[in-house]
Amino acid sequence: xxxxxxxxxxxxxxxxxxxxxxxxxxxxxxxxxxxxxxxxxxxxxxxxxxxxxxxxxxxxxxxxxxxxxxxxxxxxxxxxxxxxxxxxxxxxxxxxxxxxxxxxxxxxxxxxxxxxxxxxxxxxxxxxxxxxxxxxxxxxxxxxxxxxxxxxxxxxxxxxxxxxxxxxxxxxxxxxxxxxxxxxxxxxxxxxxxxxxxxxxxxxxxxxxxxxxxxxxxxxxxxxxxxxxxxxxxxxxxxxxxxxxxxxxxxxxxxxxxxxxxxxxxxxxxxxxxxxxxxxxxxxxxxxxxxxxxxxxxxxxxxxxxxxxxxxxxxxxxxxxxxxxxxxxxxxxxxxxxxxxxxxxxxxxxxxxxxxxxxxxxxxxxxxxxxxxxxxxxxxxxxxxxxxxxxxxxxxxxxxxxxxxxxxxxxxxxxxxxxxxxxxxxxxxxxxxxxxxxxxxxxxxxxxxxxxxxxxxxxxxxxxxxxxxxxxxxxxxxxxxxxxxxxxxxxxxxxxxxxxxxxxxxxxxxxxxxxxxxxxxxxxxxxxxxxxxxxxxxxxxxxxxxxxxxxxxxxxxxxxxxxxxxxxxxxxxxxxxxxxxxxxxxxxxxxxxxxxxxxxxxxxxxxxxx
Amino acid sequence: xxxxxxxxxxxxxxxxxxxxxxxxxxxxxxxxxxxxxxxxxxxxxxxxxxxxxxxxxxxxxxxxxxxxxxxxxxxxxxxxxxxxxxxxxxxxxxxxxxxxxxxxxxxxxxxxxxxxxxxxxxxxxxxxxxxxxxxxxxxxxxxxxxxxxxxxxxxxxxxxxxxxxxxxxxxxxxxxxxxxxxxxxxxxxxxxxxxxxxxxxxxxxxxxxxxxxxxxxxxxxxxxxxxxxxxxxxxxxxxxxxxxxxxxxxxxxxxxxxxxxxxxxxxxxxxxxxxxxxxxxxxxxxxxxxxxxxxxxxxxxxxxxxxxxxxxxxxxxxxxxxxxxxxxxxxxxxxxxxxxxxxxxxxxxxxxxxxxxxxxxxxxxxxxxxxxxxxxxxxxxxxxxx
Numbered sequence: 001x002x003x004x005x006x007x008x009x010x011x012x013x014x015x016x017x018x019x020x021x022x023x024x025x026x027x028x029x030x031x032x033x034x035x036x037x038x039x040x041x042x043x044x045x046x047x048x049x050x051x052x053x054x055x056x057x058x059x060x061x062x063x064x065x066x067x068x069x070x071x072x073x074x075x076x077x078x079x080x081x082x083x084x085x086x087x088x089x090x091x092x093x094x095x096x097x098x099x100x101x102x103x104x105x106x107x108x109x110x111x112x113x114x115x116x117x118x119x120x121x122x123x124x125x126x127x128x129x130x131x132x133x134x135x136x137x138x139x140x141x142x143x144x145x146x147x148x149x150x151x152x153x154x155x156x157x158x159x160x161x162x163x164x165x166x167x168x169x170x171x172x173x174x175x176x177x178x179x180x181x182x183x184x185x186x187x188x189x190x191x192x193x194x195x196x197x198x199x200x201x202x203x204x205x206x207x208x209x210x211x212x213x214x215x216x217x218x219x220x221x222x223x224x225x226x227x228x229x230x231x232x233x234x235x236x237x238x239x240x241x242x243x244x245x246x247x248x249x250x251x252x253x254x255x256x257x258x259x260x261x262x263x264x265x266x267x268x269x270x271x272x273x274x275x276x277x278x279x280x281x282x283x284x285x286x287x288x289x290x291x292x293x294x295x296x297x298x299x300x301x302x303x304x305x306x307x308x309x310x311x312x313x314x315x316x317x318x319x320x321x322x323x324x325x326x327x328x329x330x331x332x333x334x335x336x337x338x339x340x341x342x343x344x345x346x347x348x349x350x351x352x353x354x355x356x357x358x359x360x361x362x363x364x365x366x367x368x369x370x371x372x373x374x375x376x377x378x379x380x381x382x383x384x385x386x387x388x389x390x391x392x393x394x395x396x397x398x399x400x401x402x403x404x405x406x407x408x409x410x411x412x413x414x415x416x417x418x419x420x421x422x423x424x425x426x427x428x429x430x431x432x433x434x435x436x437x438x439x440x441x442x443x444x445x446x447x448x449x450x451x452x453x454x455x456x457x458x459x460x461x462x463x464x465x466x467x468x469x470x471x472x473x474x475x476x477x478x479x480x481x482x483x484x485x486x487x488x489x490x491x492x493x494x495x496x497x498x499x500x501x502x503x504x505x506x507x508x509x510x511x512x513x514x515x516x517x518x519x520x521x522x523x524x525x526x527x528x529x530x531x532x533x534x535x536x537x538x539x540x541x542x543x544x545x546x547x548x549x550x551x552x553x554x555x556x557x558x559x560x561x562x563x564x565x566x567x568x569x570x571x572x573x574x575x576x577x578x579x580x581x582x583x584x585x586x587x588x589x590x591x592x593x594x595x596x597x598x599x600x601x602x603x604x605x606x607x608x609x610x
Numbered sequence: 611x612x613x614x615x616x617x618x619x620x621x622x623x624x625x626x627x628x629x630x631x632x633x634x635x636x637x638x639x640x641x642x643x644x645x646x647x648x649x650x651x652x653x654x655x656x657x658x659x660x661x662x663x664x665x666x667x668x669x670x671x672x673x674x675x676x677x678x679x680x681x682x683x684x685x686x687x688x689x690x691x692x693x694x695x696x697x698x699x700x701x702x703x704x705x706x707x708x709x710x711x712x713x714x715x716x717x718x719x720x721x722x723x724x725x726x727x728x729x730x731x732x733x734x735x736x737x738x739x740x741x742x743x744x745x746x747x748x749x750x751x752x753x754x755x756x757x758x759x760x761x762x763x764x765x766x767x768x769x770x771x772x773x774x775x776x777x778x779x780x781x782x783x784x785x786x787x788x789x790x791x792x793x794x795x796x797x798x799x800x801x802x803x804x805x806x807x808x809x810x811x812x813x814x815x816x817x818x819x820x821x822x823x824x825x826x827x828x829x830x831x832x833x834x835x836x837x838x839x840x841x842x843x844x845x846x847x848x849x850x851x852x853x854x855x856x857x858x859x860x861x862x863x864x865x866x867x868x869x870x871x872x873x874x875x876x877x878x879x880x881x882x883x884x885x886x887x888x889x890x891x892x893x894x895x896x897x898x899x900x901x902x903x904x905x906x907x908x909x910x911x912x913x914x915x916x917x918x919x920x921x922x923x924x925x926x927x928x929x930x931x932x933x934x935x936x937x938x939x940x941x942x943x944x945x946x947x948x949x950x951x952x953x954x955x956x957x958x959x960x961x962x963x964x965x966x967x968x969x970x971x972x973x974x975x976x977x978x979x980x981x982x983x984x985x986x987x988x989x990x991x992x993x994x995x996x
């Protein structure tokens with residue numbers, strides 16, 4: 001087809017894929033960031049795999065069991081939707097799931113789209129997000145059984161076993177079992193004007209069990225995929241570190257989770273120009289939180305939450321003309337949360353999109369409309385334009401309006417007064433260029449994206465007079481101006497360096513200072529070298545100082561931090577051995593106020609193909 | 611060294627206490643920033659102390675505002691005690707001056723700290739479970755405590771601690787659920803119980819005999835979820851947080867209902883109580899024979915009509931001043947109020963828990979005189995003389 005060259009350049013479509021798959025995966029512009037299998041194999045979880053992406057601020061509460069979420073381009077974590085094989089896996093209670101719980105071992109790619117995901121054929125939920133992370137599971141190929149043993153500091157033990165292979169001509173499958181165990185204990189320093197005290201993080205232990213199974217069926221012109229996942233865990237909640245009477249521990253709280261999900265998706269080519277895409281998901285997430293008084297462990301309160309979600313989506317793509325693609329989608333989602341207060345929401349999403357692909361131009365206009373039975377409706381338009389004047393140059397621009405609805409937590413658990421909350425609305429505008437070129441063994445890539453975001457009706461929790469009564473309000477407008485620069489050089493896939501820099505100017509209207517937790521400057525560096533069976537990776541992260549409250553006073557400022565991680569690995573046809581040293585220089589830092597991060601820590605991984 | 615008298619007017623104290631202390635005040639050794647607060651001649655020899663609770667887990671901060679020197683001394687505790695690990699502590703819930711020291715209750719840290727009146731050096735630190743409010747007499751300080759209760763857990767009685775101001779020994783007795791405000795009237799200590807952690811809130815005022823430190827009785831009020839307590843014209847004035855409940859409508863949707871508004875109750879020593887009509891306030895203070903209260907007049911209908919209520923403690927006549935239409939409207943979230951006993955000016959903190967709060971000073975005719983940016987969660991004010 002007319003665009004094969006461009007698409008192959010962009011996504012390097014493996015030639016084994018069917019036409020329908022290619023059609024489903026075709027897109028107008030590339031993702032902003034992408035992690036491939038090589039990176040994913042080395043990451044302990046999704047948070048670790050994407051934390052060096054441009055524009056991503058990882059919010060990490062520290063330790064194996066500490067909550068990990070991402071905030072992209074200063075918009076807040078609730079604006080980033082997460083999709084697993086195209087199916088949304090976000091959570092109606094608190095929006096973004098814990099990225100620390102998401103395994104990346106069986107993923108093929110993780111892609112980040114800020115603004116609009118640009119695939120030609122997608123579900124209605126895939127429109128209307130300010131940014132989205134797309135996790136794509138690797139398709140099983142040849143029969144293999146892999147046992148992985150991972151262990152190290154903080155009593156970490158993370159064994160896993162996976163078996164995959166073909167069952168018939170068109171059918172393949174994978175089964176995976178894994179566990180994460182950690183005592184979560186690590187030393188940290190608290191420092192102030194005239195003190196530096198060594199303390200120990202306690203009650204951060206984690207025991208998690210994970211199981212997943214998948215089936216892939218690929219008849220002619222179709223591609224079907226069924227996955228089931230289980231996550232069962234019990235952990236301590238260490239809470240923030242602050243001054244506590246030496247008589248008492250910092251926290252004794254416990255949390256147990258059990259999540260089960262089943263999802264299926266299918267793409268079928270109906271004719272040479274029509275493709276159908278359907279996706280369904282059911283999930284059940286149980287959370288039991290035990291608030292134990294640190295003053296008297298016999299006194300406690302138990303909070304149970306049981307969230308059930310059902311989701312279905314149908315989309316149709318029509319290649320109307322060789323250069324014109326039109327698609328439409330309808331999704332429905334129902335979320336029901338059972339707790340001391342029940343909450344429900346049924347939402348209907350519809351979307352339409354038209355994409356023009358005429359060399360050297362690519363453009364796409366999309367419109368998503370969502371309506372819910374609890375009184376929300378929102379229209380989210382987006383425009384994408386890409387110009388590809390030469391093979392090595394590309395220019396693009398995006399304009400988009402999106403929103404995030406108040407979560408169940410916002411509506412029911414913080415808000416005691418009867419108050420109708422508005423969705424938080426975002427306008428996004430961005431312009432980008434990319435230069436990508438190879439000279440013999442050398443590969444160069446440089447890109448930059450300038451953006452402006454405008455957030456209206458920001459959702460903020462405000463205490464209403466007492467400890468017991470917090471209310472949510474729609475308050476304030478935020479302006480964000482940002483710049484992301486990314487440069488990469490590599491030689492023969494044996495030596496490479498990537499540097500990323502991000503500038504984020506984010507201010508609430510009327511304020512002369514940055515919004516909390518957003519650094520003005522942040523950067524990351526990756527260096528890798530490979531020789532025969534050996535590979536060395538060095539990663540550096542630099543984050544500027546941040547405010548923990550909308551105040552310029554020094555007592556509400558978090559210090560800038562830098563960390564360096566190193567990883568060395570060796571592989572043979574059957575063995576893969578790696579040693580990871582994180583926070584090499586034993587930097588003491590906090591990403592979230594009151595949550596000290598671990599100092600230097602070590603992780604060893606041995607993978608054996610049985 | 612010269613002899614000075616130290617006068618304290620605070621939200622917690624019913625009347626100005628007079629304490630003699632040797633030494634001179636030395637703010638010169640601290641770093642202050644210049645603030646625009648206009649002319650405050652009447653405040654010569656007096657300072658304003660501001661307590662910022664901080665948003666969990668941010669540290670609380672204690673601030674001195676010198677209105678005549680026009681200087682703001684931020685985080686005076688860390689300035690005076692730079693080597694004390696983790697500073698003053700977390701979630702400061704009340705402040706008092708007793709036995710020659712400033713006392714700060716640290717709810718999150720489960721401690722009370724005693725500071726030197728002039729150097730602000732930490733001199734005493736004691737463990738008290740979840741302390742909330744403090745009052746004192748010549749010999750003792752009384753501190754209400756939630757005890758080990760947790761929100762939504764089983765009902766656990768709160769406590770009142772008695773601290774000897776010389777020996778720093780502690781005794782405690784059990785009172786109602788989640789005790790809040792305290793007041794001493796005619797040799798009795800009164801404690802307002804909220805029960806805010808329970809599904810059924812508490813409506814009892816615990817009465818403790820000061821001489822024997824024993825619980826004498828509980829007085830039930832016609833309203834529950836009791837909050838602050840003040841004394842005016844021989845009566846106790848008690849505010850409430852108001853009541854809210856959740857219910858499901860016919861369609862299964864959950865609706866929040868405010869089943870009872872915030873209220874103000876006058877309680878006589880003989881146990882008779884009266885709800886003051888038309889006053890919906892949770893924050894109260896007093897000046898002379900007037901009770902000043904702040905609340906939301908439209909709370910029952912889900913509206914936001916902030917009001918200042920002035921209640922004559924003798925006649926119980928109520929004057930309602932709507933924030934809207936006056937300079938008071940500059941305050942979005944009034945979190946604490948103090949009437950300056952020297953000038954009659956009304957000090958109101960517009961608290962923020964995500965950023966800086968702002969402290970406003972309004973004249974007796976509700977005109978803004980000055981305002982200063984304070985820290986996170988400005989919750990308690992005190993004026994002291996030296």
